[in-house]
Amino acid sequence: MEDAPLPLLTMPTTPYNDQKPGTSGLRKKTFYFESKMNYLQNFIQSIFFSIDLRDRQGSSMVVGGDGRYLNKSAVELIVQMAAANGIGRLVIGQNGILSTPAVSCIIRKIKAIGGIILTASHNPGGPNGDFGIKFNIANGGPAPEGITDKIFQISKKIEEYAICPDLQVDLSTIGKQQFDLENKFKPFTVEIVDSVEAYANMLRNIFDFNALKELLSGKNHLKIRIDAMHGVVGPYVKKILCEELGAPANSAVNCTPLEDFGGHHPDPNLTYAADLVQTMKTGEYDFGAAFDGDGDRNMILGKHGFFVNPSDSVAVIAANIFSIPYFQQTGVRGFARSMPTSGALDRVAHATKIALYETPTGWKFFGNLMDANKLSLCGEESFGTGSDHIREKDGLWAVLAWLSILATRKQSVEDIMKDHWQKYGRNFFTRYDYEEVDADAANKMMKDLETVMFDRSFVGKQLSCGDKVYTVEKADNFEYNDPVDGSVSRNQGLRLIFSDGSRIIFRLSGTGSAGATVRLYIDSYEKDAQKIHEDPQVMLAPLISIALKLSQLHERTGRTGPTVIT
Numbered sequence: 017m018e019d020a021p022l023p024l025l026t027m028p029t030t031p032y033n034d035q036k037p038g039t040s041g042l043r044k045k046t047f048y049f050e051s052k053m054n055y056l057q058n059f060i061q062s063i064f065f066s067i068d069l070r071d072r073q074g075s076s077m078v079v080g081g082d083g084r085y086l087n088k089s090a091v092e093l094i095v096q097m098a099a100a101n102g103i104g105r106l107v108i109g110q111n112g113i114l115s116t117p118a119v120s121c122i123i124r125k126i127k128a129i130g131g132i133i134l135t136a137s138h139n140p141g142g143p144n145g146d147f148g149i150k151f152n153i154a155n156g157g158p159a160p161e162g163i164t165d166k167i168f169q170i171s172k173k174i175e176e177y178a179i180c181p182d183l184q185v186d187l188s189t190i191g192k193q194q195f196d197l198e199n200k201f202k203p204f205t206v207e208i209v210d211s212v213e214a215y216a217n218m219l220r221n222i223f224d225f226n227a228l229k230e231l232l233s234g235k236n237h238l239k240i241r242i243d244a245m246h247g248v249v250g251p252y253v254k255k256i257l258c259e260e261l262g263a264p265a266n267s268a269v270n271c272t273p274l275e276d277f278g279g280h281h282p283d284p285n286l287t288y289a290a291d292l293v294q295t296m297k298t299g300e301y302d303f304g305a306a307f308d309g310d311g312d313r314n315m316i317l318g319k320h321g322f323f324v325n326p327s328d329s330v331a332v333i334a335a336n337i338f339s340i341p342y343f344q345q346t347g348v349r350g351f352a353r354s355m356p357t358s359g360a361l362d363r364v365a366h367a368t369k370i371a372l373y374e375t376p377t378g379w380k381f382f383g384n385l386m387d388a389n390k391l392s393l394c395g396e397e398s399f400g401t402g403s404d405h406i407r408e409k410d411g412l413w414a415v416l417a418w419l420s421i422l423a424t425r426k427q428s429v430e431d432i433m434k435d436h437w438q439k440y441g442r443n444f445f446t447r448y449d450y451e452e453v454d455a456d457a458a459n460k461m462m463k464d465l466e467t468v469m470f471d472r473s474f475v476g477k478q479l480s481c482g483d484k485v486y487t488v489e490k491a492d493n494f495e496y497n498d499p500v501d502g503s504v505s506r507n508q509g510l511r512l513i514f515s516d517g518s519r520i521i522f523r524l525s526g527t528g529s530a531g532a533t534v535r536l537y538i539d540s541y542e543k544d545a546q547k548i549h550e551d552p553q554v555m556l557a558p559l560i561s562i563a564l565k566l567s568q569l570h571e572r573t574g575r576t577g578p579t580v581i582t
Contacts, residue, residue: 021196022182024100028175029054035062035171037164040378041150043136049086049147054177056149060094061177062170063132063151064101066163071129074104074202078122078152080114080211081134082248082310083273084141088112088187090134090149095185099197099204100178109211112187113273115248115311117413118215120156120406125214129154135248135310138283142276157383157407161505180204212255219256222342222405223416224423231423233262238422240267241301242415243292245282246274247309252412282308284315284399284411286323287580297321303422303429307411313399314411316418318429325552325582327358327445327539330395332436333417334364337393339424340417342405349404352382352394355494355509356521356537358443361395367440376496376508377523383407384500397447397537397582434549441543444555448578450569452531458524459532461572465510465522466493468566479566481558486514512563517541520563534573536563553581 032055035042042059049056064072079094081087091112098106107122108114112134114122119131136148151159151167159167183195185206194203219225231238240263244250250271257263270278281288284306296304296317304317316324324332334351337343351365352373365372375381377396385391386404395401400409401417418429425432468474469491477488490513495506509523518540525533538556542548547555563569570576 019196021198021200022099022180023198024178024180026176026178027057029058029061029177031172031174032058033172035059036168037150037159040137040158041133041135041148043139043146043148046086046141046143046145046147049090050143056090056093057097057177057179058171058174059149059167060097060132061101062167062174064097064178065170065174066151066167067129069102072102074102076105076107076126076128077103078107078114078119078126078128078131079112080109080119080131081112082115082141083111083113083275084134084136084147084277084309085143085145085275086147087134087275090147091187092185094132095206096180096183097178099180099183099195103204104202105205105207107207107209108187110188110190110208111211113211113248113251115211115215115252117312117406117408117410118211118252119152120408121215121218122209123152123154123156124406127154130159131156133310137310138281138308138313140277140281141309142279145276152408155383155387155407158378158380160380160384160503162503212252215252216256216260218405219413219416222340222413223420224341225261227423228416228419229261231419232257238303238419239301241292241295241304242268243289243304243306244268244271245280245284245289245306245308246270246272246278247282247307247311248273249307249311249412252311256412277309284308284313285580285582289315293317293321303419305415305418308399311411312402312409314401314414315399316414316429318433322430322433324429324433325358325397325445326395326399326401327353327360327397327443328433328436329414329418330357330393330401331360331364331440332421332432333401333414334361334368334393335436335440336421336424339420342403343392346392346404348392349389350385350391352385352391354378354396354398355511356447356523356535357395357397358445358539359517359541360440360443360445363440363443373499376494376505379407379409381496381498381505384498388500390500397445437548438545441541442548444540444542444550444552446538446552446556446560447582448536448560449580449582450534450536450573450575451579453534453573453575455532457572457574458534461534461567461569462510462522462524465567469510469512479562481561484558486516486518486559486562489513489515518559520559522563522567534569536567536569536578538563
């Protein structure tokens, strides 16, 4: 006797009013998803409801996550709910593991209607950590605000969700599994794929793997140290950098994805990737890199721990873009950076007469420009770098881009960076993060700051610290008019721009899961060759002092200093 078709059930539920997706999906403390009745079910159903039923029927979607605690059970739930919501086929990474760039790659490759990524990116994992769920659209990029807002509105009114509770999927075995469902003519297909293969194949078509192989395993090979921080990138690093490009196996550390990232914060910056920084300081390695939990962010280091600021990193890639074969084929359509990112990229764009776009923080804004063929390379100061090969930032792509430049230039990371400053001048940049501060205090501080800044007498005012005097040229709350779809994004960050081009920026971040994160950014350009090698904290001290005094940030938040300095 054949197995009976699996029944589809409609279950009653009660809505929540706090499922508003941030910059990259819904992120909360893990216990929300574990202890609140149907919390995950409601949000998944809201995603499905946001897609027109006709578009859903028989369509393909991609599912994967960064391997953090809850990842596997959430994937299993998505499978049961996708089946009951008319999706025809799911493509899932083996064991539910896919990096965010790999999801974007596969969505585009199989022409899926979208994908669901289980990640809270660089936020900690585990039962006491964070969990997140993010919806990407058919172009492979994060859902734009119109769609995330629709999901949020649905989540506030949801009364039921659809599920096929008896559907049991084997996530560990590569291949196709088919399920007969009640009242469905076609079987529901789940395809488990190698987490790395499609993505690796894409990179082979972007970079010169022969040149990279020579660089990493030839006679005088470069010594590299790559820290995957127990995030999703470990298997990608092992397969691509070690097995395929020949870097010694011990070049890559912390490559086993762990549910709690080994108890660490999988955020590639100088504070949370301190182990890598210390190892690089020994001088044993020529090049170092770290990634975040889901593989879209990267940090680049040179010998002796020389730090490449992410704002500089994208500028260097722009200035050396034809070291990458992909751009020799496609040409360069435009550059873009997020508003808080330093103006280093602007200098390269100006010199090469290539269009430059300044967008709000959030990769979805770059996606629109890419889809309109206006953008080839972009970056954010928050350790995100990428190009139009997919619609997400891509940590491993950035590392291979840097290695391609090293292979072409045959110089060290530090020399390449110093030559760049010599040629274009240097944008000194720093970011102060104040994490998990009281949200009400942070909001009031921003409101009061806005009142001061928007006073008519503020423009033209001189702000001083010691013998440094800065004249306010512009004070606003950044808003972006999307040149592609005409949409307007307001309140994207308070900007103080001085007559010498220096900037002070204040933002409340949308990627944390508790309290508010206040971010203060300082950017100041210097072309004097005698000063370009100074320490950014020394060069920017007067502007930092002005920013803290003007905002009363420490007094308002009860902090004596930032959680992280970049």
